Amino acid sequence: MITEVRKFIAAHEQEMVSLLQKLVEINSYTGNKSGVDAVATVIQQECESIGLHVRREARTEVGDNLVIETQLHKDGVKGLLMCGHMDTVFPPELGFNSFTQDATNFYGPGVADMKCGLVVGIYLLKALDALGLLQNMSIAFICNSDEETGSTHSAELILQEAENSFAGFVLESTKEGGELVIGRKGRMTFELEVTGKAGHAGNVGAHKASAILEIAHQIQAYEALNDIEQGTSVNVGTVEGGVGANTVAEKARAIVEFRYSKKECGDNVWKAVQELAAKPFTEGTTCSVKTMTARPPMVTNDAILGLYDMVKEVGTKHGYDIQCAHCGGGSDANIISQTGIPVIDGIGPLGGKLHSVEEFLVSATIPERAVLATLVVAKAWEQYCCSK
Structure with a gap:
């Protein structure tokens, strides 16, 4: 089988590159619905051309989601799940919109994250x-x-399909050393809003109810929640508030995220954040917090390790060096793992400098990873599905 797969991928390598270029040159920033929908249409046409069924799940606030399925899946037979995202982090006005290449790499928005997948x-x-x-x-x-904004409009769909699957694969680009991902941190982004009492800066007394003063106290308390040994990180990403230097700030706002390796660690941080909001440091101020996005951790377990062992066995048999790693960033593998089925992430080609205008993809890894992924899916079907 390895010979036939390699022949097929080699014969279609230039087609793959052309399709990659076509997808990269369509701006599909998450907020650009028409662009994401255009990417979906290209993918839909490609898959329907070989007789696959494509279920297009319409969305109003973001682009449509696609479920590409074989006839057996359409007939209700439980099987395998693959997952990838069409959106990128680059808005049209950024001007990063071209596909270029040199002797070793391809460059462009989403070339590695994750249009290659x-x-x-x-x-x-x-x-x-x-x-x-x-x-x-x-x-x-x-x-x-x-996916780039937390899969808010697709998580339910992913969970439904995962519950009807024996195993899953997320086609994100591989880690920098070529490792597959067997664990990812959970993540929550939340908004802190502080309300104080406006006043003239020159006339306030000793106890000014400044929203900015309170938000500074809250931020210091958040920083104390960082616990590197436990794999917990807290970061205040943006802060805004006030109207001028001569006015005590009535309003202030911060966007904060925290990441965690274990569910209980995430629960503890969120509990602490809520307790801090309930008891402000500054008299006369009030605080409120609300979740913006949340993604649970992908916790490495025996099922995931078993699937990884299968992938490693396939790789070793056919000359691929397969290693694994844990990752601080989240993906849709976090969602899939909540159903209890084994899932492996990072099975796509190798790239780097994601979420930057220097994003690149190592061109030689496209055919390599396409061959490996094909062999892995075929083996997973045999091992996880045929005996069920």
């Missing part, structure tokens, strides 16, 4: 179809539209 997923399915295997497999491939 979408291309690998599409050609993985095409390779299995060319080998005559796909018709006897139940596979769902979700391409969602809002």
